[in-house]
Amino acid sequence: DAKTTQPPSMDCAEGRAANLPCNHSTISGNEYVYWYRQIHSQGPQYIIHGLKNNETNEMASLIITEDRKSSTLILPHATLRDTAVYYCIVILGTGANNLFFGTGTRLTVIP
């Protein structure tokens, strides 16, 4: 499975959009991009996933570049409860047993 690169930390002002980048330059054509987050002292929480097209749900939007080598997770109106570590993961199909959690991005939402 392709490995991912994320910045170790980011800050975002409350109410503003949080844009979390992820590089996955070695992604193959049938690998999906998944995003999870882990709020302190809790288990990871699924956010969103996509293959080629941009995706949106009630939590976030996922923008995948045309060459699929990078993606951006967008939290449109960040709140203090969005402070967490965000993991970008690339896996083949649903391949849960191949899920590799990298170091992620620690997002801090500032009042």
Next chain:
Amino acid sequence: SAVISQKPSRDICQRGTSLTIQCQVDSQVTMMFWYRQQPGQSLTLIATANQGSEATYESGFVIDKFPISRPNLTFSTLTVSNMSPEDSSIYLCSVEGEGTGELFFGEGSRLTVL
């Protein structure tokens, strides 16, 4: 979605003892996954537990140290054997949503080994 309950939520254990962590899911699932998260680190998959067969362990994890049971489709246990301080971690149980590709996680079991 799936709701996962883990017990204990936390424990403090003595070196050389063993502890069994329980994971209960509110629906029947084919595979259950056990992860370890060491302090300040990311998650590492320990093993995949299928009902009716032996668990499949990832590199660096062995059955003698982390025996797993999977007696039915809603329950699994992970035992951390002969514990040392290096085993101090959060242990997480997870399941995959049927056809959704997303993983659901329990709240984790935080073990501290003295």
